[in-house]
């Protein structure tokens with residue numbers, strides 16, 4: 096999408112952070128993710144407690160923070176990882192780690208997203224880490240979302256890709272059917288997430304399952320939908336992150352934009 100997208104209104108394009116020698120037009124999606132991630136790391140200061148996101152965009156930020164620690168350009172950072180995978184990566188790049196029990200208030204979190212609407216509401220969890228992400232990012236003073244421009248949507252669900260819901264394994268079919276019925280008018284199809292060649296059921300870091308909702312239409316009022324999903328016994332959490340992001344960094348073919356809420 097071009098920079099005329101509503102998510103860019105009021106934003107500034109900063110071409111100076113184009114770190115590749117390639118023309119921006121030729122940058123791959125992964126290079127754009129890296130540009131957004133590196134821009135977000137500019138917000139990190141020594142002494143901060145940091146929420147470390149999960150996914151192919153956030154991993155660039157984790158790597159960069161590790162690099163800056165190694166170089167002595169950042170000091171006294173405590174990372175709070177949002178998944179086992181990020182925990183492993185953070186350990187491998189030398190970021191000291193802790194958890195929400197010890198640090199219930201986090202200075203800054205940096206994480207990717209699957210969809211971002213014009214109000215900075217997000218869909219997250221296509222990588223399976225939505226519960227820990229929501230706990231950590233809900234405890235942050237500042238939550239910086241980093242995406243390439245393909246993640247921008249006019250309304251959540253517009254991509255027609257998964258809207259993840261983490262559920263308990265007990266009678267998962269019952270919960271999946273209830274979710275499907277809840278959003279019947281939006282043409283919802285609920286699918287248990289499976290992985291690998293043998294189609295094994297995906298199990299989250301918390302020992303739960305994920306049901307992915309595929310929606311044909313806009314589900315309308317997101318707060319109402321969120322409350323309704325969370326009222327259903329069997330649901331642990333959903334992947335809509337409403338009114339949580341404080342800053343959006345988007346890397347696109349024409350440059351990188353930073354938008355504060």
Ligand SMILES: O=C[C@H](O)[C@H](O)[C@H](O)COP(=O)(O)O
Pocket residue numbers: 148149150151152153206207208209218219220221222223224225228
């Ligand atoms: O569960 C995964 C997380 O919510 C990710 O942040 C999200 O899926 C975006 O991932 P990626 O940066 O790989 O597109």
